[in-house]
Amino acid sequence: MSQNIETINVLFVTREPELAERLISCVRMRGRTVRAHQAADRVELEERLLSHRFHIIVLIDRGMDVGTHDVIGALQNSGRLTPVLLLTDRPEDERVADYEAGAFAAISLGPDDVAAILILKAVEFHLCCTQMHRLQSTLQAAERRHLRLLQDSPTPNACFRQGQILLANDAWREYFKIDASADLSGYGLGDFVIPEQQDTLRLLVEERAVQNDSAETRQTFRLRTAHGRKFEGDLVLTGASVDGEACTVLRVVANADKDASEQLSALDPVTGLHNRQHLIQTLEQVLAASARAELPFALIEASVDDFERIHGTLGSSSSDILLTDIGLLLEEHFPPPATVARLGNEDFGILVPSARRTELDQRLAALVRAAAARQINLDQGSTVVSLSCGAIIADDSAPTIEGLLDQAARALDGIRQAGGNGYAFQHLLSDAHARAESDQQWKARLEDAIAHQRLRLVYQPVVNLHGGDFPRFSVFMRVTGPDGEVYDPSDFLPAAERTGMAATIDRWIISHAIQALADRLKSDPRTTFFLKLTRGSLLDGSVVVWLQKFLHKRRVPASRVVVEIKEATIITNLKSAISTARGLKEMNASLCIDDFGNGLNPFHILRHVDADYIKLDGAFVRDVVSNEIIQKAIRRFTEGGHAKGKQIIVPMVEDAATLAVLFSLNVNLVQGYFVHPPSEHMDFDFTQVI
Structure with missing residues (x-):
C-alpha cells in the first residue's frame, strides 16, 4: 500500500458479525492490521461516524434496513468523504443506483478474498486522494501567500506568462499610469520598456525561465508608462506560479536601497475582526491538522440580510457600526478556539476547529434568533437586522480551500433564496460531485x-x-x-x-x-x-x-x-x-x-x-x-x-x-492578441502589412 498507515479502521454496517470477521481475517492474512467496528442500524451508524474516523465503510445489506443512500447521507452529515464498499446478493442490474449514490464498489456476496482485495484498494485510493488534496492545499497555500505578498507590496510587481501580463498590483498600475479600471489582458512585456530594449527583456525572461524560482535576475532598462513617459529603472526578475503554472515576476526597483514588503495586516479595519486572508491561513492550518483530529471542522459563512438596502438607508458610517456590532455578536456565539473574520462587505466567515452537527445546529439556531432580537444602536436611533448562515462540515478529505469556501457560499445562497433569517448545511461534495453541481x-x-x-x-x-x-x-x-x-x-x-x-x-x-x-x-x-x-x-x-x-x-x-x-x-x-x-x-x-x-x-x-x-x-x-x-x-x-x-x-x-x-x-x-484582440467591432484593416 502506497500510504503507510499502521492500522486500517473499518466500520462494518451489518447484522452478520461472523461474515465481517471472515473479511477481517482475509485482510489480516494480507499483512494488514485491522481495527473493526460494527453498526447494526442507522442510529449506531451515526453514532460511530460522530465518534470515530474510518478508512472504509463496508455495508453488508443482507437483512438490513440500511442502504447505500443511508450510509452516504450519514457520511455527508458527519462531514466525511469515506469510501463505501457494498456487499450484496441483489442482481447486478439493481446496483446501478448504489454506484450513482457514491459507492466505491458494489460486489456480490461470495469469495471473501475478492472483498478483502477491494477493501485494501479502496483504502489505498482514499489515502492517495487525501494526500493529493493535502499536497494541493499546501501548494495552493504557498502560491497564495506569495501572490498576496506581491499584491500588497508597495513595490511595483507584475506576473507574466508567455509575454502576456497575468496580474499586477496597485503599485504597478500607479507606477506605469494604468487606470484602475483598465483591462490588463491587452498588455505585454514590450509595453513597459522602450522598443529598442524589448528583445533584450524577452531574452532575459527566457534565460530566467530555466533558473530556480528563488534566483533573481536584475538589469537596468529604459521604462515607459502608458502615457508614453520614459525613465530609467531596474527590473528584477524572479519565478512564481499562478494557478499551478510557471510565470515570471517583474519587480521595479527605482531605489536599490529601498526594497521591502509590508507585512500583511490580519485585521479588518472596519470591524476589528480578522480579515479574509487570516481566515484562509487559519483554514490551511486546520485542514492540515484535521488529518490527526478525531472530529471534523466546520466552515460557516454568515451574511446580513438585505444589506444593500440597509446601507442605502443608513449610509456608510452607520452601516460600519452595524457590521461591527454583528461581528461582536458572532464572537459571542463562536468564541475561541473558533475564528471569526470579515470576508468582505456584509459577509463573515467562522471556522470551528472541532465540530459536531448537533451542536452546530443549536449554536447556529441561537445565533439567528439572537440577531433578529438584537437592537443595534446607531448614530441616530437603532435598528434590527436578520442573519443568513451557510455551513459545511469537513475533514482532510475535503476538496481545495477554494472548494470549501465555494460550498459554504452555496449553502448561504440557498438560505438567502429561501428568504433569509436562517441557516442551512451544505453536504460535503467530492470533486466529481462538486463539478456536477457546478455544471x-x-x-x-x-x-x-x-x-x-x-x-x-x-x-x-x-x-x-x-x-x-x-x-x-x-x-x-x-x-x-x-x-x-x-x-x-x-x-x-x-x-x-x-x-x-x-x-x-x-x-x-x-x-x-x-x-x-x-x-x-x-x-x-x-x-x-x-x-x-x-x-x-x-x-x-x-x-x-x-x-x-x-x-x-x-x-x-x-x-x-x-x-x-x-x-x-x-x-x-x-x-x-x-x-x-x-x-x-x-x-x-x-x-x-x-x-x-x-x-x-x-x-x-x-x-x-x-x-x-x-x-x-x-x-x-x-x-x-x-x-x-x-x-x-x-x-x-x-x-x-x-x-x-x-x-x-x-x-x-x-x-x-x-x-x-x-x-x-x-x-x-x-490570429492572436498581437495581431488584434477579439472585439465587438470588425474594424481591422486587412490591407495593412503585418
Missing part, C-alpha cells in the same frame, strides 16, 4: 443569460501572413452575468458540453453571427466568418439543415462560412463528423479542423473528413521562437497541409518574434 449552476446561468439577452459576440481577425487578402473573422461569444461580470468560453463551455447546453449555445452564436455577417457583406461581400461547432451540435443530425436554414433566411452565401470543429471532437464522433463534413461540402461551406496536431498521425483524419483549413493547436506557438523541435513540427504540418491543398492557421500569436518565425515557416494565416 448545473452554469446551465442555469447560461439559460438565464439567454433569456435576458446577456450574450454578445466578439470577432477576431484571421490574417494572411503573405499580403492583402479578403477579411476573415473568428467568432467568439462572451457571457455577461447579472452583476456585469464577463465570462469567456473557457469558463462555461466544458460545463455546457456536459449538461447538453452546448448545442443551444451553438445555435445562438450561429444565428446571431449570420445576421452580423449579412450586415457586413453589404459593405464587403468578401467577408468570411469562422463559426465553431461543439460536440453537442455534431451529434445533432440536423446541424447542416438548420445551418442552411439560417443562411437562406439571411441571404448569406454558404461560401462565406467556415465551420470549425476540434480534432478530438471529430475523432471521438467520427461517424457524425463525416456526415457533417459531407453536408457542408454539398452546400458549398468550408470546414476547418481546430486544435490540429495532437494525434500520432494527425493527417490520417483527412482521409475521413475533407477540410479546407487546418488550425494548429495553440500549444505549438508556445516557445516557437526558441524551440527548434516545435518549429520543425509546424513546418511538417504546414508542408503536409499544403501538399494536400489545405491552408494552415496558427492561433494565439502574441508577439512580433513569433510572427516572424511563422512567416519563415510559410504558415498561411494567423
